[in-house]
Amino acid sequence: MSATIYDVAREAGVSMATVSRVMNDTAVVKEETKKRVLDAIAKLSYRPNAIARGLASKRTKTIGVIVPDVSAAFMAELVRGIEDIATMYQYHIILCNSDGQLNRERDLVGTMWEKQVDGLLFMSPRLRQEHIDTFEEAQLPIVLCRTDDPEKRIPSVNINNRQAAIDVVDFLGAKGCKSIAFVGAKAGQRTLTDERREGFLLAAKRNGIDAQLIELPNESYANGLEVLKDTFQSARPRAVLTANDELAIAAEHAAMDLSLQIPEDLMIVGFDNTKLTEMSRPALTTVTQSMYDYGAVAMRFLTKLLSDEPISTYTVVLPHQILERESTAPKFIK
Amino acid sequence: MSATIYDVAREAGVSMATVSRVMNDTAVVKEETKKRVLDAIAKLSYRPNAIARGLASKRTKTIGVIVPDVSAAFMAELVRGIEDIATMYQYHIILCNSDGQLNRERDLVGTMWEKQVDGLLFMSPRLRQEHIDTFEEAQLPIVLCRTDDPEKRIPSVNINNRQAAIDVVDFLGAKGCKSIAFVGAKAGQRTLTDERREGFLLAAKRNGIDAQLIELPNESYANGLEVLKDTFQSARPRAVLTANDELAIAAEHAAMDLSLQIPEDLMIVGFDNTKLTEMSRPALTTVTQSMYDYGAVAMRFLTKLLSDEPISTYTVVLPHQILERESTAPKFIK
DNA sequence: ATGAAAGCGCTAACAA
DNA sequence: TTGTTAGCGCTTTCAT
Numbered sequence: 001m002s003a004t005i006y007d008v009a010r011e012a013g014v015s016m017a018t019v020s021r022v023m024n025d026t027a028v029v030k031e032e033t034k035k036r037v038l039d040a041i042a043k044l045s046y047r048p049n050a051i052a053r054g055l056a057s058k059r060t061k062t063i064g065v066i067v068p069d070v071s072a073a074f075m076a077e078l079v080r081g082i083e084d085i086a087t088m089y090q091y092h093i094i095l096c097n098s099d100g101q102l103n104r105e106r107d108l109v110g111t112m113w114e115k116q117v118d119g120l121l122f123m124s125p126r127l128r129q130e131h132i133d134t135f136e137e138a139q140l141p142i143v144l145c146r147t148d149d150p151e152k153r154i155p156s157v158n159i160n161n162r163q164a165a166i167d168v169v170d171f172l173g174a175k176g177c178k179s180i181a182f183v184g185a186k187a188g189q190r191t192l193t194d195e196r197r198e199g200f201l202l203a204a205k206r207n208g209i210d211a212q213l214i215e216l217p218n219e220s221y222a223n224g225l226e227v228l229k230d231t232f233q234s235a236r237p238r239a240v241l242t243a244n245d246e247l248a249i250a251a252e253h254a255a256m257d258l259s260l261q262i263p264e265d266l267m268i269v270g271f272d273n274t275k276l277t278e279m280s281r282p283a284l285t286t287v288t289q290s291m292y293d294y295g296a297v298a299m300r301f302l303t304k305l306l307s308d309e310p311i312s313t314y315t316v317v318l319p320h321q322i323l324e325r326e327s328t329a330p331k332f333i334k
Numbered sequence: 335m336s337a338t339i340y341d342v343a344r345e346a347g348v349s350m351a352t353v354s355r356v357m358n359d360t361a362v363v364k365e366e367t368k369k370r371v372l373d374a375i376a377k378l379s380y381r382p383n384a385i386a387r388g389l390a391s392k393r394t395k396t397i398g399v400i401v402p403d404v405s406a407a408f409m410a411e412l413v414r415g416i417e418d419i420a421t422m423y424q425y426h427i428i429l430c431n432s433d434g435q436l437n438r439e440r441d442l443v444g445t446m447w448e449k450q451v452d453g454l455l456f457m458s459p460r461l462r463q464e465h466i467d468t469f470e471e472a473q474l475p476i477v478l479c480r481t482d483d484p485e486k487r488i489p490s491v492n493i494n495n496r497q498a499a500i501d502v503v504d505f506l507g508a509k510g511c512k513s514i515a516f517v518g519a520k521a522g523q524r525t526l527t528d529e530r531r532e533g534f535l536l537a538a539k540r541n542g543i544d545a546q547l548i549e550l551p552n553e554s555y556a557n558g559l560e561v562l563k564d565t566f567q568s569a570r571p572r573a574v575l576t577a578n579d580e581l582a583i584a585a586e587h588a589a590m591d592l593s594l595q596i597p598e599d600l601m602i603v604g605f606d607n608t609k610l611t612e613m614s615r616p617a618l619t620t621v622t623q624s625m626y627d628y629g630a631v632a633m634r635f636l637t638k639l640l641s642d643e644p645i646s647t648y649t650v651v652l653p654h655q656i657l658e659r660e661s662t663a664p665k666f667i668k
Numbered sequence: 669a670t671g672a673a674a675g676c677g678c679t680a681a682c683a684a
Numbered sequence: 685t686t687g688t689t690a691g692c693g694c695t696t697t698c699a700t
Contacts, residue, residue, distance in 0.1 A: 002473075004693055015671045020695060030669060045471075050448045051388045052693035055676045060385060062428070062449075069414065071626070076410035080403065083431055092449065094396070095429045097417055114384045115396075115426065137379075139336075221613055249613050256615055279555055279583050279610065281590060292405070338677055349687045354679060364685060386677030389692045 003044040012040035023048060054116060062092045063119045063302060064112035068100040073246055074274045074291040075123075078146070081295025082121060089303045091118070100125045106134045113138050119302045121295075123147050125190045141305045145298035148191050155305065155314040157298040159289045161192055164320045165199030168241050168269050168287060169207060171322055177238040177267060179210035181231070183224065183251065184243030186215045193219070193243040196271065200241060212237050219243055224250030232258055232266070239267035239328075245274045248284050252327065268327040282326030289320045337378040346374035357382060388450060396426045397453045397636060398446035402434040407580055408608045408625040409457075412480070415629025416455060423637045425452070434459045440468045447472050453636045455629075457481050459524045475639045479632035482525050489639065491632040491650040493623045495526055498654045499533030502575050502603050502621060503541060505656055511572040511601060513544035515565070517558065517585065518577030520549045527553070527577040530605065534575060546571050553577055558584030566592055566600070573601035573662075579608045582618050586661065602661040616660030623654045 005023075009016040014033060021027045022037045029037075040046070054060040065082055067075050079095065086093050094115060098105045105124060112120060119141040124131065127149050135142050135154060144156035165182075172180055182200040184193040197213070204211035214231055216223050224247040228240075232254055242248040248270030255266050262268060262282050270277055273288035297316060304311055339357075343350040348367060355361045356371045363371075374380070388394040399416055401409050413429065420427050428449060432439045439458060446454060453475040458465065461483050469476050469488060478490035499516075506514055516534040518527040531547070538545035548565055550557050558581040562574075566588055576582040582604030589600050596602060596616050604611055607622035631650060638645055 006693080016694080017672080017696080018670060021670085024695080026695085028669070033669080047444060047448050049389075049450060049693055050445075051385055051394060051450045052676090053695075054385045055383075055389050055678085056693075056695040058676075058695095070404070070417070071410040071414040076405040076413075079410075079429070080405040080431060083404070083429065087430075092428050092430070092445070094426050095413070095417065096421075096426070097414060110381060111426070114381050116383060116385045221609075246613075253613075253615055276610075276613065279580070279587075280613075281587055281615075340677080350678080351680085351688080352686060355686085358679085360679085362685070367685080383677050386692090387679075389694085390677075390679040392679095392692075 003046040007044055008040045008046050011044060012036040059118055060116045061090055062094055062117050063121060064117040065093045065095050065121045066098055066105060066108050067123045068125060069097050070095065074272055077291035078295035081292035082299045085296045085299035102130055109134050109138050113140060119306050121145055121298055121302060127191065141302065143298050143302045146294055152315050155301065157294065157301055157316040157318065159318045159320045161195035162199035164287050165196040166203040167322060169200055169203035169209065172239045172267060173207040173209055179212065179237040180204060181212035181214050181237040181240045183214045183240055183247050184216060185219050196243055219247055221246045221250045225254055228254035229257055241269045243271055245270040245272045245276050245286055249276055249280055252280060263328050273323055285325045285328040286323055287320055288323045289318060294318065337380040341378055342374045342380050345378060346370040393452055394450045395424055396428055396451050397455060398451040399427045399429050399455045400432055400439060400442050401457045402459060403431050404429065408606055411625035412629040415626035416633045419630045419633035436464055443468050443472050447474060453640050455479055455632055455636060461525065475636065477632050477636045480628055486649050489635065489648040491628065491635055491652065493652045493654045495529035496533035498621050499530040500537040501656060503534055503537035503543065506573045506601060507541040507543055513546065513571040514538060515546035515548050515571040515574045517548045517574055517581050518550065519553050530577055553581055555580045555584045559588055562588035563591055575603045577605055579604040579606045579610050579620055582620065583610055583614050586614060597662050607657055619659045619662040620657055621654055622657045623652060628652065
């Protein structure tokens with residue numbers, strides 16, 4: 001077995017309390033004593049047992065991260081943002097996938113509690129009352145990330161999806177588009193999509209633009225490709241705004257398959273600015289919101305909650321902007 | 335505060351040992367007693383404290399996962415595979431990013447030890463002696479994933495990259511390609527790339543194919559695009575095999591920028607079968623090795639190590655195959 | 669500035 | 685089948 005705090009104490013000729021003090025810098029220790037302790041630590045290559053520490057102090061320095069699916073388009077970037085800031089504040093993360101299923105989500109909040117995490121970062125396609133109940137039972141500091149709580153009961157980090165969609169419609173309107181379609185999951189499935197659709201409809205009406213809704217059973221690439229190829233053959237809009245980048249690529253490929261020119265015949269705007277958008281031809285115009293920042297800001301927010309730092313708002317709204325690429329602008333002549 | 339095992343014991347009128355027994359199913363308990371305990375647990379909505387449990391039992395049911403970068407192309411799929419199997423065996427994962435830096439990696443192995451993880455899943459672009467030393471110090475069950483240890487000192491899960499590259503060259507040779515280029519990072523940077531390059535050179539020689547090496551400072555899309563556009567203008571091979579899918583897309587775009595037809599003027603084969611390949615036009619032929627399976631198999635392997643299950647080999651080699659798509663086959667006529 | 673001692677909430681012998 | 689009793693390796697009062 002490896003050394004314990006007791007071994008270090010004996011080696012340094014002090015009590016274990018003193019060793020604990022120098023390790024945690026929790027009280028003043030005479031320079032000379034401190035040195036003896038540090039030497040002993042080095043000599044025994046002692047490393048404190050975080051579990052014992054957690055039991056005694058009731059703080060584990062780990063936070064739970066619950067996402068629908070890390071392997072989904074941008075989630076990994078977001079998780080990376082979380083992890084970087086966590087590291088910065090000496091936290092570790094326990095990562096769990098919920099597949100957006102309520103049962104599993106509730107389960108996970110429970111097991112995270114068992115693991116005595118100091119806090120929770122939570123993501124879900126749609127927040128329900130049951131979530132709120134679960135959070136309250138858990139009695140844990142929680143920050144919602146990219147998951148809107150319409151009634152703002154839980155601290156959260158989001159962008160203004162409604163406004164972003166409005167901005168896109170205005171942007172396309174200014175380019176002379178008279179008909180725009182919104183592509184995404186059916187209403188009531190995903191809060192993000194619902195908000196974006198709402199903004200889309202509002203702005204279209206305001207600008208006198210012909211608004212079309214293309215509803216999908218799910219927001220996968222394959223699904224989008226199929227439906228859009230059909231749609232483009234019957235009623236083709238001048239531009240489409242898709243609920244995410246994956247669908248934007250689907251739109252692009254559907255158009256290509258029908259020999260449509262982008263952006264001449266069809267303009268496309270995506271959502272999320274994932275890596276996909278710059279690695280597509282033509283490159284896609286998209287609403288940017290750095291996924292990395294999303295995670296980073298949420299984690300930073302949580303650290304504030306955990307250390308009782310003053311907080312100005314419990315509903316952080318991240319800025320967004322439209323990043324124009326080839327799918328809404330003619331290519332350069334090469 | 336919430337209930338402890340002691341509260342449950344009192345409520346059920348038994349000793350805490352008995353409660354522990356029914357919770358862990360670690361000894362036979364009379365049906366009736368068991369029911370009383372279960373009722374008490376439900377009544378108090380008791381949940382065991384995993385930290386206390388970990389301290390007492392010396393097993394935390396958590397494993398550390400060290401990856402270079404979750405947000406890199408396929409890593410998230412791999413992590414998802416790990417997490418699913420971990421869940422299946424009641425483990426949780428602590429996820430850390432090392433950016434492939436040795437210092438950070440050694441550090442992480444240390445802090446994972448402090449956290450008392452039961453085992454470690456480790457990924458790195460290149461394994462050095464220092465890694466082996468660190469692993470030995472740590473005294474932890476470790477499985478390398480997609481990280482080759484040439485001397486097979488550490489249990490690992492890999493594909494045969496050398497053979498896969500050979501297969502690709504044979505495959506392209508059979509299609510009549512007389513000149514093929516390999517695109518990837520310079521030798522000595524990434525073990526995977528080195529192995530693939532080695533197989534490529536060997537097979538090219540064997541088949542009398544003109545082999546060209548295109549060496550990149552790094553394996554990013556942007557970097558590949560730039561270098562390949564130059565290369566294709568001067569010395570264009572009949573086909574390219576790239577060290578990963580991102581570079582395959584770069585090759586595709588470089589070709590498109592030069593108005594080359596794929597696959598008529600240039601065939602392209604990628605490596606890894608990431609989502610990118612099916613979401614590109616033309617769709618890319620690539621070497622498949624399910625990233626999800628990679629993670630899943632590695633995690634399963636680790637659980638075997640942790641429960642002393644018999645193990646047939648400590649060097650698991652996953653199968654690979656070539657998935658042909660449009661970039662090496664003429665498109666269907668629509 | 670330092671030490672002694674009491675837990676933190678469990679598991680795991682050892683008894684009974 | 686069940687209870688008693690030591691710890692696990694730390695943090696944290698409370699003394700000194």
